Amino acid sequence: MKHEWRDGNEVRLLENGEEFFPRVFEALREARRRVYIETFILLDDEVGRALLQALAEAVARGAAVDVLADGFGSEPLTADYRAALAAAGVRLHLYEPRRRLFGLRTNLFRRLHRKIVLIDGRLAFVGGINFCSDQLLASGPLALHDFAVELRGPIVADIERFVARSRSAAHPPQTSADEDRAPGPARVRFVTRDNHRHPGDIEREYRVAIRAAQREIVLANAYFFPGYRLLRDLRNAARRGVRVTVVVQGKPDLRIVPIVVRWLYHYLIPAGVRICEFRTRPLHAKVAVVDGRWATVGSSNLDPLSLSLNLEANVVIVDAAFGAELRTRLLQLLARDCVPVTAARVPKRTLWRIVSSVLVFHFLRHFPRWVERIPAARPRIEHVEADAHADR
Structure with missing residues (x-):
């Protein structure tokens, strides 16, 4: 479709x-x-x-x-x-x-x-x-x-x-x-990701909007570990003067989440990307606003599972009123529940961190292509009949 x-x-x-x-x-x-x-x-x-x-x-x-x-x-x-x-x-x-x-x-x-x-x-x-x-x-x-x-x-x-x-x-x-x-008033596009006809559509929508941004990007994503190209687009946007804010989990529901995302701090923060950790409770959001007008809300995280494996669905919305409302909600979260990651809080660049960062970036860059080589069978959907042995 x-x-x-x-x-x-x-x-x-x-x-x-x-x-x-x-x-x-x-x-x-x-x-x-x-x-x-x-x-x-x-x-x-x-x-x-x-x-x-x-x-x-x-x-x-x-x-x-x-x-x-x-x-x-x-x-x-x-x-x-x-x-x-x-x-x-x-x-x-x-x-x-x-x-x-x-x-x-x-x-x-x-x-x-x-x-x-x-x-x-x-x-x-x-x-x-x-x-x-x-x-x-x-x-x-x-x-x-x-x-x-x-x-x-x-x-x-x-x-x-x-x-x-x-x-x-x-x-x-x-x-x-x-x-x-x-x-x-809203112009809307329904965008999906699957393993056959639309493997990269949601990521493409993000990248197009990020590259076109002129003033501001506010992005909140629960599992932020995107591919190399999207990371590069965010860094380039910040370098050309766009205010880029990324909200990530600071009180994670999975222990590996902060470990993984903090590998990216060295790449993004020196370029001017502002990263804020949401500390009140686990963040589960998958939303973004660009220039107060373009917005997306949906199921897709920005991680290898959502961008390369799972079946996902987002809507992309172009409407100034909706964009303003989502932006206001996100700014409220930033003011009330988030802690900015300053340059002083970025872990020191040790030999291990340099080596691991290189490995992570290469993984991010090539993972989608590797996954495409894994056969994706047509999904099996099972109709569930009443269980005669229901719990008592």
């Missing part, structure tokens, strides 16, 4: 589960024809159970409901929950579910990492928020900070056509998009 620009869309920014889940559940209560959800993580917790209730009510009103969850991210999903979905008439599908081998997971790579909600062909949600309580700030100090967008307008038809074409398993969703023509 070719990614086209669509004019006349309404876009609403949603921050964290506190804003995202109420809007999704409210929209689900209005569903009458079709509901389709893709998520990396679906769990049997307070959020998952609220979703189950909303989906069951949609089915009772006559809507056809499909949920596609990743087999790795949603592995903990209980048999009771699966049975409840089936009993309610919700069709659950798992992307690449695999049994553990000697207790180890075998589906580590090429995950379904997209987060998409489609309702009646008139409304869509795209972003980085999963259906689990970890996305609620009220869940505690390890709550994930993230963003999503609510979309109305012609772009919804593009998203639904993409979903219909990308599904070849049982019960593929029918296209029901009505090409909503309600006027909106």
